[in-house]
Every structure is written in C-alpha cells, then in structure tokens.
Amino acid sequence: MALNPHIEYSTTLDIVEGFADDGNVRKHEIATHVMVFMIRGVFSAWRQPVAYSFCKSTxxxxxxxxxxxIIIKKATAIKFKIISCVCDQGATNVKAINMMVAESRGMPFDALRQGKTVVENVIIVDEHCDSIV
Structure with missing residues (x-):
C-alpha cells in the first residue's frame, strides 16, 4: 500500500520515523510503501495483522x-495450520510465491524419499509435510 512519505522524530522511541524498515534492517531511505502480512480464519471471519514492513518503492x-x-514458522509453532497463501498481483509478491513453490518441489524430505510427491503449487517450510501426499 502506498504511503505519503513523512519523517518525524519520536521522543518516545528516540528515533526518526519514516524510513524503510523491515523490523530487522533499517535503511536510510524514506518509506513510500507498507506491506502487511495477515492471518485469516477459513471457517470464521476473523483476521489479524501479524507483521508489517516499510519500504521505498517495493x-x-x-x-x-x-x-x-518467519510468519509460517511462528504460526505453526502455536498450532495454526496454514492451508493457503494469498497475495495481490504485485510482481515481487508473485515472484516470491513462485520461488517458494519451486524450492518446495526440489526439497529432499524423508517423505519424498519414501516415494511421495509434492502437490503442485505447494509451499513447504521447515519440512512440514502436511502438504505431501
């Protein structure tokens, strides 16, 4: 989502806010966009933002x-079962999902060695085999 670029000093945090920041790395670029990650219920209509990052451009x-x-690992650690990942049609979003799907096809899990195959368009993180049939 696009933002109006704005820089402001936070006396509470003692930092200048408004720069690109993904929570780990803060860059010396003024943020123009924000990306929000959400978890949503399938059988009930709840949704919860779980992460966001500010960036310049994309x-x-x-x-x-x-x-x-990180989100998938933490969500599965507290017993959420991730069954789908949805993104808008932004080029880098689509590229990221396609890269994760391609990587999942080639991962050497014990289950794959037992003759099982990965379903098309599935993302596997940390050898969670829920998506192996």
Missing part, C-alpha cells in the same frame, strides 16, 4: 520470502 522477493517463512 519489497524484494527475497525479503518477502524471509518474512513469510
């Missing part, structure tokens, strides 16, 4: 993958 596919992996 977030790289590699950074999207890094953040998405």
């Amino acid at each position: 977030t790289s596919a590699e950074d999207i993958i890094k953040t998405l992996r």
Whole structure:
C-alpha cells in the first residue's frame, strides 16, 4: 500500500520515523510503501495483522520470502495450520510465491524419499509435510 512519505522524530522511541524498515534492517531511505502480512480464519471471519514492513518503492522477493517463512514458522509453532497463501498481483509478491513453490518441489524430505510427491503449487517450510501426499 502506498504511503505519503513523512519523517518525524519520536521522543518516545528516540528515533526518526519514516524510513524503510523491515523490523530487522533499517535503511536510510524514506518509506513510500507498507506491506502487511495477515492471518485469516477459513471457517470464521476473523483476521489479524501479524507483521508489517516499510519500504521505498517495493519489497524484494527475497525479503518477502524471509518474512513469510518467519510468519509460517511462528504460526505453526502455536498450532495454526496454514492451508493457503494469498497475495495481490504485485510482481515481487508473485515472484516470491513462485520461488517458494519451486524450492518446495526440489526439497529432499524423508517423505519424498519414501516415494511421495509434492502437490503442485505447494509451499513447504521447515519440512512440514502436511502438504505431501
């Protein structure tokens, strides 16, 4: 989502806010966009933002993958079962999802060695085999 670029000093945090920041790395670029990651219920209509990052122009596919992996790991650690990943048609979003799907096809899991195959268009993170048939 596009933002109006704005820089402001936060006396509470003692930092200048308004720069590109993904929560790990803060860059010396004025943020023009924000990316929000949400978890949503399938059988009930709840949704919860779980992460966001500020960037200049667009977030790289590699950074999207890094953040998405962290979210999936933390969500599955508290017993959420991720069954789908949806993004808008932004080029880097689509690239990130396609890169994760391609990587999942070639991952050497024990289940794959047992003759099972990965379903098309599936993302596997940390050898979670829920999506192997």
